[in-house]
Amino acid sequence: MIIKHLTCIECPKGCGLSVDIENCKVVKVQGQRCPKGEKYAVAEVENPVRIMTSAVLTRGLDIKMLPVRTNSPIPKSRIQEAMREIKRIRVERPVRTGEIIVKNFLGLGVDLVAARDVKKGDGSIF
Amino acid sequence: MTRKKKTLSFERELVIVGGGPAGMAAALSAYENGVRDILLLERDQYLGGILNQCVHTGFGLSYFKEVLTGPEYAGRFIRQIGNVPKIEVSLKSFVVCLTAEKKLTYIKPGELQEVKARALIMATGCREKTREMVHIAGTRPAGVFSAGLAQKLINIEGLLPGKSAVIVGSGDIGLIMARRLVLEGAQVKAVIEIRKESRGLVRNVVQCVEDFDIPLYFSHKISRISGRDRVEKVLVSRVDDASREIPGSQFEISCDTVLISVGLIPENELIEMAGVALNRETNSPVSEQVNRTSVPGLFVCGNAYKVYDLADSVTRDSELAGRMAAEYLSAG
Numbered sequence: 001m002i003i004k005h006l007t008c009i010e011c012p013k014g015c016g017l018s019v020d021i022e023n024c025k026v027v028k029v030q031g032q033r034c035p036k037g038e039k040y041a042v043a044e045v046e047n048p049v050r051i052m053t054s055a056v057l058t059r060g061l062d063i064k065m066l067p068v069r070t071n072s073p074i075p076k077s078r079i080q081e082a083m084r085e086i087k088r089i090r091v092e093r094p095v096r097t098g099e100i101i102v103k104n105f106l107g108l109g110v111d112l113v114a115a116r117d118v119k120k121g122d123g124s125i126f
Numbered sequence: 127m128t129r130k131k132k133t134l135s136f137e138r139e140l141v142i143v144g145g146g147p148a149g150m151a152a153a154l155s156a157y158e159n160g161v162r163d164i165l166l167l168e169r170d171q172y173l174g175g176i177l178n179q180c181v182h183t184g185f186g187l188s189y190f191k192e193v194l195t196g197p198e199y200a201g202r203f204i205r206q207i208g209n210v211p212k213i214e215v216s217l218k219s220f221v222v223c224l225t226a227e228k229k230l231t232y233i234k235p236g237e238l239q240e241v242k243a244r245a246l247i248m249a250t251g252c253r254e255k256t257r258e259m260v261h262i263a264g265t266r267p268a269g270v271f272s273a274g275l276a277q278k279l280i281n282i283e284g285l286l287p288g289k290s291a292v293i294v295g296s297g298d299i300g301l302i303m304a305r306r307l308v309l310e311g312a313q314v315k316a317v318i319e320i321r322k323e324s325r326g327l328v329r330n331v332v333q334c335v336e337d338f339d340i341p342l343y344f345s346h347k348i349s350r351i352s353g354r355d356r357v358e359k360v361l362v363s364r365v366d367d368a369s370r371e372i373p374g375s376q377f378e379i380s381c382d383t384v385l386i387s388v389g390l391i392p393e394n395e396l397i398e399m400a401g402v403a404l405n406r407e408t409n410s411p412v413s414e415q416v417n418r419t420s421v422p423g424l425f426v427c428g429n430a431y432k433v434y435d436l437a438d439s440v441t442r443d444s445e446l447a448g449r450m451a452a453e454y455l456s457a458g
């Protein structure tokens with residue numbers, strides 16, 4: 001058995017977790033101040049995931065960069081690939097917060113959604 | 127012949143300066159507590175303040191019980207404000223003068239305006255400490271940015287400030303920018319922190335620095351920035367418990383960009399102009415109770431009052447400021 005020390009990132013308290021691992025499986029988690037800590041530890045050991053956020057270029061809209069996010073976490077190992085994909089996207093139509101920009105992003109079963117409302121415009125700052 | 131008046135002057139019940147999380151929460155709460163004449167002044171062309179450039183998550187967990195990005199968090203308040211016609215929002219409105227009688231002068235494109243506030247809430251936020259405030263020796267090449275400016279360049283203007291960066295200080299914005307730069311394809315050579323531990327939240331050390339194997343040096347400082355036109359390298363030294371450089375501990379890191387993330391200070395020049403007593407150390411108003419100042423009816427909330435770790439806490443205390451202003455108005 002190995003013991004791994006992690007910091008839970010689910011909330012700003014940042015609990016220090018001590019995780020007992022056997023055959024790549026979590027058998028015991030200690031140190032969490034709420035149940036989310038245990039879930040986090042299991043995911044972090046067995047399949048670490050993160051919500052991905054970035055900003056994509058727009059054209060013909062009132063802001064130049066539209067902030068976007070995945071609506072659910074994606075595997076950490078796919079983040080660089082996700083960034084490459086995000087750089088290829090152009091948003092050219094007005095969207096509302098939460099609207100889907102890319103459905104089933106990278107085939108991961110999560111959507112890339114707008115994180116801000118954006119209207120028509122010329123994208124200039126002034 | 128009468129001289130043409132250059133300025134228009136009028137009186138408002140409540141004026142709020144700053145349309146970020148603090149000003150928006152204060153406006154909504156003042157309205158909920160009965161104030162029906164509210165003018166919200168914002169210098170940018172959008173409401174939301176700094177949240178608009180904080181595209182990462184970490185907002186709203188306490189206030190909305192949801193994990194939101196900065197723009198999403200701001201958007202919830204922007205929408206609420208849009209539904210309250212009694213809150214007049216004036217964008218691109220930059221306050222240049224404030225008196226002890228709560229008279230404000232502000233400029234808008236093509237206009238100079240004056241307004242007298244019966245109650246005033248200053249929600250002007252904070253700004254970043256600069257290279258000058260941490261005294262780094264060396265030349266003054268291009269490529270030295272505050273972390274927040276780099277964040278604005280990337281997330282609002284779509285420009286990458288450099289290809290290889292060293293980050294000075296482990297404040298939250300610096301840590302978040304370490305990750306952001308890596309994701310954008312730049313290299314982050316190191317985060318250098320003079321203290322023995324991080325200034326930022328541990329979760330940011332984990333998800334922004336450790337996740338990307340970025341070296342984080344505690345008890346180290348940048349002794350020198352070198353470069354002719356553009357930053358070429360920095361000299362790093364280990365420091366002892368009294369923050370003195372340890373001789374012989376120096377090493378160089380080559381980079382073209384240095385980001386400074388060494389803390390925030392409340393932005394309070396306007397209230398200082400009006401004669402409000404400020405604490406010289408912290409730049410916060412001297413006050414007996416949160417949001418109050420030495421001038422009756424003049425409140426300060428959010429990061430202008432004190433620098434908060436979380437936007438959620440800014441919202442909560444600014445709602446209190448809105449209520450306090452409403453009480454002041456109904457008592458007077």
Ligand code: SF4
Nearest residue numbers: 008011014015034037
């Ligand atoms: S275990 Fe719970 S309280 Fe502790 S950091 Fe994680 S979410 Fe926060």
